Amino acid sequence: MSEANHSTVTEFILTGFPGLHAEYQGLASAVLFLVYFLTVTGNVTIFYLFATNCSLHKPMYYIILNLSACDILFSTTTLPKIISKYWFQSGTISFTGCFVQMFFVHYLGTVNSYILFLMALDRYLAICYSLRYPLVLKNSTILILSITAWVIASAPPLMLVIRAYPLPYCASNIINHCYCDHIGITVLACTDRGPYGLPAFALAMVMLLGPLSFIMFSYGSIFKAVIKITNLAGRIKSLSTCSTQLIVISLYYLPRCFIYLASNVGIKFSPDVRIVIIMLYSLFPPMINPLIYCLRAKDMRESLLKQLNKCHHSKSTSFSNT
Template identity: 80%
Template sequence: MSEGNQSIVTEFILTGFPGLHPEYEGIVSAVLFFVYLLTLTGNATIICLFATDRSLHKPVYYIILNLTVSDILMSTTVLPKITSKYWFNSGTISFTACFVQMYFVHYLGTVNSYIFFLMAFDRYLAICHPLRYSTLLKHSTIFILSMSAWVIAKAGALMLVIRAYPLPYCASNIINHCFCDHIGITTLACTDRGPYGLPAFGLAMVALLGPLAFIIFSYCSIIINVLKIANVQGRLKSMSTCSTQLIVISLYYLPRCFVYLASNVGIKFSADVRIVIIMLYSLCPPMINPLIYCLRAKDMRESLCKRLYKKTVPQKAQISAVSHS
């Protein structure tokens, strides 16, 4: 279909990792599938523990539940398509589907950032204002704040899609990435990207740096308050309550900040290195988060052990009964 001498793009092609040798595509697809499987299994375990153990029905675990759902959705948005590219040589994605994927990538990334803000807020109140914690963070309050994060995040992602979708796309339809994002799509538009790129960058900075500023403030306040505790054991206990969240937040923010900083100070990456870094900070945290929570969060660890113990004890009892008969 043509308009003048322009060809209208009806589908996009995802290159994945441009420099990947064909003989390694099978290994890469297997790794991506394994990451997706671990992500689903780990986060589904968190959801099951929360659903079956009432002792986990606390504000902090309601926040973790929101992060778990967001992680599952983010991985499902990105991984099946790029895995199918290498398994079935299916790298094409329709015009509309690409924008749908772009919407969910930016939407869920923003949701994650707001949820980390809530996690930091929870620990800030728990350690800096413990007497007011139960009053300020009721279950209803957490529900409202969590739903607000999901609703408010829609605005920025919708704006990106609404402004980018009508642009004229012609000639090249190759996106050098593993998924559709705003930069990858709008660079293919037959128009000046400046009026669209700058607002998108501003939104990204608000969604990323706004919550990050409060997170830094909250953990600085936490450290100051912990240092005031005379008892060493009390200090360790207080820090252990927020160390899990600090690890998870660091996995999310540090690589992102590094990529943004590097691009602004003139550090250049090859396309493959850049894509690998983006895939690592987009997909590794959702896979690692459940493991961190189950190992570091006391209530979560005890709940998991309780479930595993209930499964192993009947098996041992059954084996013992068979041996005595």
């Protein structure tokens, strides 16, 4: 990676939302900060509930814990920089720092996809092979699969960075986005992007559609198995056990598939609209996921209520003593 290759570009400038008027920048930064605060608070709460309640030490909740870790890391990778742009007018990011951010953006997106794959696997085995489930999917098994997902997911984005870093960047250094990603960076290279863009797109499709294919298969098998249950109460109970994960998976995949499909059938968006859509499907699920877990997952909902009651009782006792 010769330094001469990119000697003319030493830093990049993130535009954020290009069409955002100056009077709304303070509001935008406040909203983004609120999103970041709620995301971190909600997902840290998941960690706290898991640590203080042994009843949550089950395969499904180990998977949720991995997803929460991924959500916190992704939000921390992307949001502070764009918030500082609007708060402190600091939209610049160093050349190397941009590639580091690019790596983590694609790495954590890949991890997220793999973790959702594990979610679907968990429900598939729990409903379609309920008798074998305790033997096949133990906590130790989920731990091994989770570590494997985090390790394997690093290879594709590392490959993207290794190929993109040494390209000659001698033109504009303005990235029309809220964070550094492969497309945003490589379009600025003074070379033909085809040999780099097409393999990156193919890799992204494999990372996205590979897990999605199994997810669709697993939930198709689940619905087929549930239909065969003659007891209505049993049928509803079986569906409710996978409804939480299905909502989370839908929030992750549906907007992404819509964007990819729209771009392939000729539907075009303005840069502002495209960035807003990307930010919504990137940042909304990490913020809303903890709420979905606590409202829909019975054990986690009960654990949260237990902690709130304990906190309320502690405050009442302290007040009465004074």
